[in-house]
Amino acid sequence: MSQIKFTLNGKSVAIDSNPLRRLLDVLREDFKNTGVKEGCGEGECGACAVLLNGKLVNSCIVPVGAIDGSEIVTIEGFRKTERFKIISDAFAEAGAVQCGFCTPGMIMATEAILSQNPSPTRDEIADGLSGNLCRCTGMNMIIEAVELASKNGGGK
Amino acid sequence: MTKTYRPKDLSEALDIKASTNAVPLAGGTDLMVRAKRWSGLAPAFQSDVMFIGHLEELRRIADDNDYLTIGAGCTLTEVFENPITPDILKQAISNMASPAIRNIATIGGNICNASPAGDTLPPLYALGAEIIVQSKSGERKIPIEQFIVGPGETILQSDEIVGEIIVPLDKFDKTFYRKIGTRKATALAKISFVGLARISGDIVENIRIAFGAVAPTVVRDEKIEDKIRGKKIAEIFDIANEIAQEYSLQIRPIDDQRSTAQYRKEVSLRLLKYFWESVVV
Numbered sequence: 001m002s003q004i005k006f007t008l009n010g011k012s013v014a015i016d017s018n019p020l021r022r023l024l025d026v027l028r029e030d031f032k033n034t035g036v037k038e039g040c041g042e043g044e045c046g047a048c049a050v051l052l053n054g055k056l057v058n059s060c061i062v063p064v065g066a067i068d069g070s071e072i073v074t075i076e077g078f079r080k081t082e083r084f085k086i087i088s089d090a091f092a093e094a095g096a097v098q099c100g101f102c103t104p105g106m107i108m109a110t111e112a113i114l115s116q117n118p119s120p121t122r123d124e125i126a127d128g129l130s131g132n133l134c135r136c137t138g139m140n141m142i143i144e145a146v147e148l149a150s151k152n153g154g155g156k
Numbered sequence: 157m158t159k160t161y162r163p164k165d166l167s168e169a170l171d172i173k174a175s176t177n178a179v180p181l182a183g184g185t186d187l188m189v190r191a192k193r194w195s196g197l198a199p200a201f202q203s204d205v206m207f208i209g210h211l212e213e214l215r216r217i218a219d220d221n222d223y224l225t226i227g228a229g230c231t232l233t234e235v236f237e238n239p240i241t242p243d244i245l246k247q248a249i250s251n252m253a254s255p256a257i258r259n260i261a262t263i264g265g266n267i268c269n270a271s272p273a274g275d276t277l278p279p280l281y282a283l284g285a286e287i288i289v290q291s292k293s294g295e296r297k298i299p300i301e302q303f304i305v306g307p308g309e310t311i312l313q314s315d316e317i318v319g320e321i322i323v324p325l326d327k328f329d330k331t332f333y334r335k336i337g338t339r340k341a342t343a344l345a346k347i348s349f350v351g352l353a354r355i356s357g358d359i360v361e362n363i364r365i366a367f368g369a370v371a372p373t374v375v376r377d378e379k380i381e382d383k384i385r386g387k388k389i390a391e392i393f394d395i396a397n398e399i400a401q402e403y404s405l406q407i408r409p410i411d412d413q414r415s416t417a418q419y420r421k422e423v424s425l426r427l428l429k430y431f432w433e434s435v436v437v
Contacts, residue, residue: 019160020205021198022188029196042189043257044342055233055259061188062260063199065160066181066207112255130341131254 004068008033009077019065024048026064027074035075035104039133046132049105050074056112058131075104078111087111087149096145098136105132110146119150161206166213166319169206170292174315178204182214182229183260185253186269209262214319224325228264228318232276235263242323244350245279247333252276254341264318270304270373275335277304278350278368281376283323290319297322306372326362328352332435334427338414345369346415347423351431358388360436365428370409370420377406389436396432400425 005014008031015030027033027050036059039047043061050059051073078084087110090096097103106129113120113128120128125146126139134142161178163169172178179201181187191199208214214229219240226235235241236249236258252258252275266276267287280300287303289296289312300321304310312318330353337343348368354361363384367375380402384392392399409420 018157018198019162019207020158020191020201025196025198038195041192041195043185043253046254046256049256052260056256057260058256061185061257063181063184063188063205063207065162065205066184066209068162068210109256127250127341128255131256 004064006067006069007071009073009080015064017064020063023050023059023062023064023067023072027059027072033074033076035079037101037104039101039105044131044133045102046105046109047102049108049132051078051108051112054115056109056131073108075107078108083111083114086152087114087145090149090152091142091145094141094145094148096137096141098134102132102134102136106134106142110149113146114150120146122147158201159204161204163206163208163211166211166290166317169208169211169317170290170315172206173317174292176204176206177314178206180208180268180317181205182209182262182265183231183257184209185257185261186265208317209260214264214317219325222325224323226263226321226323228267228320229262230264232258232261232263232266240325242279242283242325244282244328244331244333244352245276245323247331248275248279248335248348248350251333251335251337251340257342263321267300267303267321268310268312268318270306270308270310272307272372272374273345273348273369275345275348275368277374278348278366278376279333280321280323281374282350282352282364282366283326284364285324286322287318288320288322289313289316291316295319301373301376304373326354328354328362328364330355330435332431336423344414347409347420347427349424349427349431351428351435353436355389355436358390360384360387360389360392365403365431367403367407367424370407370424372408375403375406377403392432392436396429400428403428 027036037047039045043058048059109132191201214227216227218225232249285300287298332351334349336347350366352364409417
């Protein structure tokens with residue numbers, strides 16, 4: 001395979017790299033998007049979640065060669081949006097952040113939920129967050145944060 | 157170093173498959189975990205790798221009135237969101253992994269992985285799915301129970317790729333799916349059960365039963381189903397013990413880190429009983 005081209009947070013980028021490298025490592029090391037965290041490294045915890053063509057994926061199990069031509073949004077790109085502000089404020093208000101390690105992935109998962117369904121039920125939120133683990137908050141405050149973000153217009 | 161290929165279309169993919177030992181990687185959710193090394197290191201694959209997740213030919217879903225044809229490269233999310241997808245398959249998919257994994261994991265990958273605990277398999281066995289396998293020399297159609305021959309083993313030849321899955325759209329008015337896992341999300345099945353029935357008046361016109369994760373491959377027995385078909389619902393209760401006994405011979409679970417053989421067998425037979433008493437009735 002030759003060069004791998006994709007869009008990262010709205011900008012076209014290209015790399016010459018082993019296509020089997022994890023998207024996670026490429027984002028953190030080559031593009032310094034260190035908001036993308038590595039937790040379990042096997043797709044179970046969601047700390048490395050990013051949006052691939054608008055859909056939530058775990059970047060630790062995506063080989064970079066598979067995303068040629070795709071659009072990637074990380075927390076670094078998403079934080080420049082209006083929606084981020086609403087979600088971030090809701091997380092703060094609900095006390096949904098303690099150590100913060102899972103938070104970038106949680107925010108991306110929240111965006112994935114609200115962009116598809118502006119007024120999710122509690123069950124739909126729980127399902128949407130089911131691939132993201134938080135070991136501090138017990139999840140309830142995070143679910144409340146998503147409800148709050150939805151109420152505050154985060155889904156529009 | 158491992159060589160990688162990114163074919164532009166299916167025809168090029170079949171050329172590559174015919175001349176190399178490259179393993180096809182669609183979503184990669186199983187393969188990447190298996191090849192995983194330390195953080196920062198590229199995963200180590202035992203063979204060359206061919207990316208196929210982007211191939212349009214493998215991503216179509218089409219239906220006529222009788223069959224649903226699902227491209228092997230369709231993600232679980234795409235299969236779930238298709239309005240024609242049979243309810244039993246949707247229920248199984250909605251219990252799989254997590255949204256982020258369902259967004260890239262493919263149905264073809266779940267079949268080719270051929271795990272005894274593969275979650276799409278019991279519904280696909282119960283629905284009578286067939287696998288369309290393609291190579292440079294043509295294609296063949298194989299019933300899923302003949303395609304998968306053991307844990308992680310299929311009859312896929314080295315020059316072949318799974319192209320499509322054909323799912324007959326038979327009508328069932330009783331649909332029962334149950335997966336027993338340690339938790340709801342990102343859990344592998346200890347046991348899964350599929351029961352489908354079409355009832356007309358008090359007659360069981362059609363019946364399908366499949367058990368997952370309790371034998372080297374999914375347990376479905378058409379001979380037992382034939383005995384039930386055409387019977388009155390009340391008559392099933394007369395032969396329920398006999399049916400359970402016949403399935404019991406085929407339910408040969410193992411002890412592993414997820415569960416014990418004894419638990420798996422006991423719960424499988426209870427799910428069967430529950431299906432008769434609380435779903436079919």
